[in-house]
Amino acid sequence: MSNNIYISEKYLENILYDMKEIVEQDLIFMNPKGEIIACTDPDRLGTVHYGGKKVAKTGKDLVIYSDTEFKGAKKGINMPVRLNNTIIGVIGITGNSNEVEKYVKIIKRLTEILVKEGYNKDLEKNEIEKDRIIMDSLLFNDMELEESHVIKYENLFNIRDNIPRRIIVATIAGHEKKRILNKDKVYRLFRMLLKREQTVISLSENNIIIMVENMSNNEINQMIDNIKTEVRRQTNLHLKFGIGDVQTELVHLKKSYMKASDALKWSILVTKKEVTYYDDMDIEILLNNIPIRYIYEYISKILGDLEPSEYREYTKIIELYEKYNGSIKKISEELFIHKNTLQYKINKLFKITGYDMRKLHDFTVLRTAFILKKFYKMNNDYILHRTEN
Secondary structure (H helix, E strand, C coil): CCCCCCCCHHHHHHHHHHHHHHHCCCEEEECCCCEEEEECCHHHCCCECHHHHHHHHHCCCEEECCCCCCCCCCCEEEEEEEECCEEEEEEEEECCHHHHHHHHHHHHHHHHHHHHHHHHHHHHHHHHHHHHHHHHHHHCCCCCCCHHHHHHHHHHHCCCCCCCEEEEEEEECCCHHHHHHHHHHHHHHHHHHCCCCCCEEEEECCEEEEEEECCCHHHHHHHHHHHHHHHHHHHCCCEEEEECCCECCHHHHHHHHHHHHHHHHHHHHHHCCCEEEHHHCCHHHHHCCCCHHHHHHHHHHHHCCCCHHHHHHHHHHHHHHHHCCCCHHHHHHHHCCCHHHHHHHHHHHHHHHCCCCCCHHHHHHHHHHHHHHHHHHHHHHHHHHHHHC
16 A cells, blocks of 8 residues: 555455456456555465556556556556545456446446545554553553653654643443443544544543543533533433543653542442532542441441431431531421421431531531442442442
């Protein structure tokens, strides 16, 4: 093929055999040097067709009337094949010119269409593989990234160092099975929608990982809104996103990925928000990294005597207490209960747990326990779903 353009020879061979069924003649495909790189006559593979060399040089069709007219050639018609206005090869149809000339236009046009399709597929495959290598090396390599590797990324992938970047981790909302069944489809949509230069996209397990550079929060929000809208329109699926912090050095980009993953996990398990920025997390950073055995011990100590129905009821009251800064009037209005009834329920919680939410210290203890209880339950469900699937 021509410089910087490659299409697999197997793909070209498949094209020729498909078209042979139409023209009922042997076909060959030559690179610009006249070398036959695909054909329906295996004996000619790898030989040089001097007529093909002439076609590649002149850009004009060539009719060969006898097998001795050009070295390595047989009688037939040979035509240049163009991709993006560049001659990338020559296709030849073997046979008497008056028998095969009726197929010339259709074979030439069909070949160019199929070659372009094959080139685009190969190009997409190469881009996907390149992005995977970049992400694997930067985010999933246990070895610390050395300066020599950073230089290699600059040379091979044009990934420059000392540029503000951050990692976004996205996943399909819902049951794990839904992620497994739809991840490839959604991943292709991401690649189609995010054709920004210096945007790297990769698929890791059931998550889609995006590396962006020099993007503000507003730009990221707009990008995510566009993705959510298009994915919902084409697949009726909903997405969740975790956004890591900004890192300027490639060696530290893994930190942004870890933080994006934490933000996404917190979104899935607790807040139910579609988009969570790690930079917006505060107490969640601490809670998200507490060993699970300590979480269990804490919630057992604080909430262990609550019945399931009481837990559900007080979860809502605690959330509203925080939302309305302790306003009994506003909380009771939203719950459609009398203020005295709400006060009774608050006193009852105090008797059960020993903590009075009307006191700042006690409210902090209770609020933390209810958050961790929710996180503990959702985390167990999350692990269970992953195990089952």
